[in-house]
Amino acid sequence: AQSVTQLDSHVSVSEGTPVLLRCNYSSSYSPSLFWYVQHPNKGLQLLLKYTSAATLVKGINGFEAEFKKSETSFHLTKPSAHMSDAAEYFCVVTEPPGGSYIPTFGRGTSLIVHP
Amino acid sequence: GAGVSQSPSNKVTEKGKDVELRCDPISGHTALYWYRQSLGQGLEFLIYFQGNSAPDKSGLPSDRFSAERTGGSVSTLTIQRTQQEDSAVYLCASSHRDMDEKLFFGSGTQLSVL
Numbered sequence: 539a540q541s542v543t544q545l546d547s548h549v550s551v552s553e554g555t556p557v558l559l560r561c562n563y564s565s566s567y568s569p570s571l572f573w574y575v576q577h578p579n580k581g582l583q584l585l586l587k588y589t590s591a592a593t594l595v596k597g598i599n600g601f602e603a604e605f606k607k608s609e610t611s612f613h614l615t616k617p618s619a620h621m622s623d624a625a626e627y628f629c630v631v632t633e634p635p636g637g638s639y640i641p642t643f644g645r646g647t648s649l650i651v652h653p
Numbered sequence: 654g655a656g657v658s659q660s661p662s663n664k665v666t667e668k669g670k671d672v673e674l675r676c677d678p679i680s681g682h683t684a685l686y687w688y689r690q691s692l693g694q695g696l697e698f699l700i701y702f703q704g705n706s707a708p709d710k711s712g713l714p715s716d717r718f719s720a721e722r723t724g725g726s727v728s729t730l731t732i733q734r735t736q737q738e739d740s741a742v743y744l745c746a747s748s749h750r751d752m753d754e755k756l757f758f759g760s761g762t763q764l765s766v767l
Contacts (some may be wrong), residue, residue, distance in 0.1 A: 570754055582744070582758040589754075628695065632754055640709065641686070641756060645695040 540565045542631045544644035552652045557601075557616040559647045561629035564610060567637040571612045572630040573603055576646075582628070588612060599623070624651045655679075659745050659759035666735055667767055674730040674762045678747030685722060686748075686756065687730050691741045699743075702728060735766045 545560040563569060573585040586597025593605045599622075603614045612629060629644040658677040666672050678685050687699040698712035702722045713719070717735075722728040732739055742763050746756040 572755075574756075581760045582746075582756070584755050587755065640698050640701055640712070641754075642698070643688070643696040 540567075540569060540631050540633050540638045540642050542629050542642055542644040544627075544629050544647050546647050547645065548648045548650065550650040550652065551619045553621055554618050557614070557619045557623065557649065559614040559627050559629075559649065561612045561614065561644060562610055563612060563629070563631045565631060565633055565637065567633045569637075570632045570634075571603075571605060572632070572641070573597065573601070573612075573614050574628045574630060574643075576626040576628065578625070585614070585627070619649075619651050621651050621653065624649055657745055657747055657757050657759035659743075659762050661762060662760060663763045663765075665765045665767065668737060669734055671731065671733045672735055672764065674732075674743050674764070676728045676730070676745030676747075676759060678726065678728070678745070679757055680726075682747035682749055682757070683725070684748045685728050686746045687720060687728070688744045688746065689741045690744055690761070696744065699730070732764075735764075737766050740764055740766045 541564045543562045551557055571588040574582045575585050576582045585601050586595045588595045588605045596602045601616050603612050605612050626646045626648050628646050630641050632641045660675045683704045685702040688696040689699055690696050700720045701709040717733045720730045742761040744761045745759045748756050
């Protein structure tokens with residue numbers, strides 16, 4: 539069965555410094571991987587997705603993630619944090635038909651951005 | 654509609670009462686998911702509908718929970734004899750499952766069981 543682990547429940551950074559949100563996954567297939575963001579009192583929104591094309595995926599708002607099969611990781615990064623990036627971030631794994639096609643969410647990482 | 658619509662946005666009920674939560678997905682989306690999000694937790698899968706196939710109910714926590722999807726569109730999640738541990742945000746999402754798998758989420762229903 540597929541699973542996803544977000545290694546940090548909270549990440550705190552200063553505005554203008556780099557962001558790293560860590561995600562590891564487990565799957566018996568070649569999965570699709572996603573990052574979603576949930577701003578306070580807002581719905582979940584897709585940031586980016588990986589579906590077996592380029593291993594470095596660029597998303598919205600300057601975020602990007604790198605798929606590393608050898609490390610089973612899909613960490614989310616941003617070179618310079620902005621106050622508006624403060625939100626909950628979820629890493630998601632989905633397997634193709636034959637596997638568990640239900641998107642499985644990590645427990646989330648709360649990103650705190652200090653002025 | 655332009656997005657996934659959920660109603661009501663907030664529901665307060667008494668323990669033991671039944672509640673119905675509604676989800677209206679994006680037109681043309683064949684896949685529909687229900688998730689539950691408790692405070693400080695990730696999203697817990699509840700049930701999945703895909704086209705006319707039998708739903709995947711493997712995430713429903715007990716037989717008090719049920720869901721249906723009429724005409725391949727609107728879905729209703731019903732919780733019978735609500736308990737305090739049912740308090741959570743119930744999220745609905747839809748997608749073009751066979752196209753790009755991107756999930757479009759509604760704003761959720763905040764359920765509070767007193």
